[in-house]
Amino acid sequence: MQKAADVTPSLPNDGLSSVEYDIFRACNEARRDRASVTLIAVSKTFEADAIRPVIAAGQRVFGENRVQEARSKWPALQETQPGIALHLIGPLQSNKAKEAVVLFDAIHSVDRPSICEALAKEIAAQQRTPQLFVQLNTGEEPQKAGIAPGDADAFLARCRDGYGLTISGLMCIPPVDDAPAPHFALTAKIAARNGLAGLSMGMSADFAIAIQFGATHVRVGSAIFGKR
Numbered sequence: 001m002q003k004a005a006d007v008t009p010s011l012p013n014d015g016l017s018s019v020e021y022d023i024f025r026a027c028n029e030a031r032r033d034r035a036s037v038t039l040i041a042v043s044k045t046f047e048a049d050a051i052r053p054v055i056a057a058g059q060r061v062f063g064e065n066r067v068q069e070a071r072s073k074w075p076a077l078q079e080t081q082p083g084i085a086l087h088l089i090g091p092l093q094s095n096k097a098k099e100a101v102v103l104f105d106a107i108h109s110v111d112r113p114s115i116c117e118a119l120a121k122e123i124a125a126q127q128r129t130p131q132l133f134v135q136l137n138t139g140e141e142p143q144k145a146g147i148a149p150g151d152a153d154a155f156l157a158r159c160r161d162g163y164g165l166t167i168s169g170l171m172c173i174p175p176v177d178d179a180p181a182p183h184f185a186l187t188a189k190i191a192a193r194n195g196l197a198g199l200s201m202g203m204s205a206d207f208a209i210a211i212q213f214g215a216t217h218v219r220v221g222s223a224i225f226g227k228r
Helices: 015-029 048-056 067-080 094-104 113-126 149-163 180-193 207-212
Strands: 037-042 061-064 087-089 108-110 129-134 169-172 196-198 215-220
Touching: 015 037, 015 149, 015 207, 048 061, 061 067, 061 149, 061 180, 067 087, 087 094, 094 113, 108 113, 113 149, 129 149, 129 180, 129 196, 149 180, 169 180, 180 196, 196 215
Parallel strands: 037 061, 037 215, 061 087, 087 108, 108 129, 129 169, 169 196
Antiparallel strands: none
């Protein structure tokens, strides 16, 4: 890892700059280059009027939970704001795969064979290749989507060999009542043994910890946009 520049940015005075400051500080402590971490500003439930000032402040990567919501607001925003990358960080239904491949530059919730099949079909048809992340359920919570850690290696092999998908990395959301560090460490370990560089982990409350464990993408909403 590259050592981050030993220069501290000015203290923040708004949500985005505060998050940027904390990312810079976490990268510095982890002896990582700030450029190695992509900030995904999670704009779900926020209207275009709330998003435009964040774009104007320089943010270019945004995350949405639902295909329908993204379709309703982002095409118009992207017409006037070039260079925006859109990430799907919420669950994906197979019947929404066609729209997801059209709309999103990355999909973080690949978690079952039916999604793999639908995505492989649309990627081939559209000749568009969004980044794909397999979602892990590191806490094996029954109410939460994702692949159990013990099944991850076999599922990743099936993604590659069975469906011809290129997987960029893993995504996880630790259980709300657990310390996040062990879940981040487990995700990083599974990614490393499968040759995956991408680690989508860390949200508003714990992204600094995730960076210590190698996160390449952090998903931050409320710390930027405020409470929903």
